[in-house]
Amino acid sequence: MKIPGPDHPITITPNPNRVRVVFAGRVVADTTRALSLKEASYPAVLYIPREDADLSAFERTSHASHCPYKGDAAYYSLRVGDRRAENAVWTYDTPNPAVAAIREHLAFYPDRVDRIEEQPA
Numbered sequence: 044m045k046i047p048g049p050d051h052p053i054t055i056t057p058n059p060n061r062v063r064v065v066f067a068g069r070v071v072a073d074t075t076r077a078l079s080l081k082e083a084s085y086p087a088v089l090y091i092p093r094e095d096a097d098l099s100a101f102e103r104t105s106h107a108s109h110c111p112y113k114g115d116a117a118y119y120s121l122r123v124g125d126r127r128a129e130n131a132v133w134t135y136d137t138p139n140p141a142v143a144a145i146r147e148h149l150a151f152y153p154d155r156v157d158r159i160e161e162q163p164a
Contacts, residue, residue, distance in 0.1 A: 071156070072149065104118045104130055
């Protein structure tokens, strides 16, 4: 799906790989249903369905941000044992209609988790 906007194009496509997110040595997300969102000239971001995450490691925070193209983002911190990563994950509970596909999906800051792995599904 390509979102119109010549000055700021956004493309959302299914990612064909198995995607796993590891934090503090624990898999906190594992999916074969990730979406790749490519926005303007930024690197692609993987969005993982909430259903495919271990939400017991997630703590909702009061942090929020706004993107004029995607909408209002809410954040989660990750906690596993003694390790905590503040606002390591963001989500759009009610994204703008043009990017509705990312609703109920999670995106991770790569520098706040151990790794984000992609392997052929």
